[in-house]
Amino acid sequence: MASTPADVKEYPNSYVFIIDMPGLKSGDIKVHVEDDNMLLISGERKREEEKEGAKYDGVLTVTVEKLPPPEPKKPKTIEVKIA
Secondary structure: OOOOOEEEEEOOOEEEEEEOOOOOOHHEEEEEEOOOOOEEEEEEOOOOOOOOOOOOOOEEEEEEEEEOOOOOOOOHHHHHOOO
16 A cells, blocks of 8 residues: 555544555554554555445544653763772
8 A cells, every 4th residue: 555644643641543544454454563663554455346336435543652751861970989
């Protein structure tokens, strides 16, 4: 599937991604997280014989919880000895 636009909503504790993926079944969609900070969503639409009057609709909604902010790093103290 080519690059598909997504709506992204930010809430205090999460992000919500809304992607139009018409004609795909849930088994045709893959959702991966890489490096703990990259969401990858892919799918493959298989061309089927078009049926007259058929309507395609499909919206994928993915909710990702926000991570808590990292702990601030404490300064490192090094003891200096003079000989």
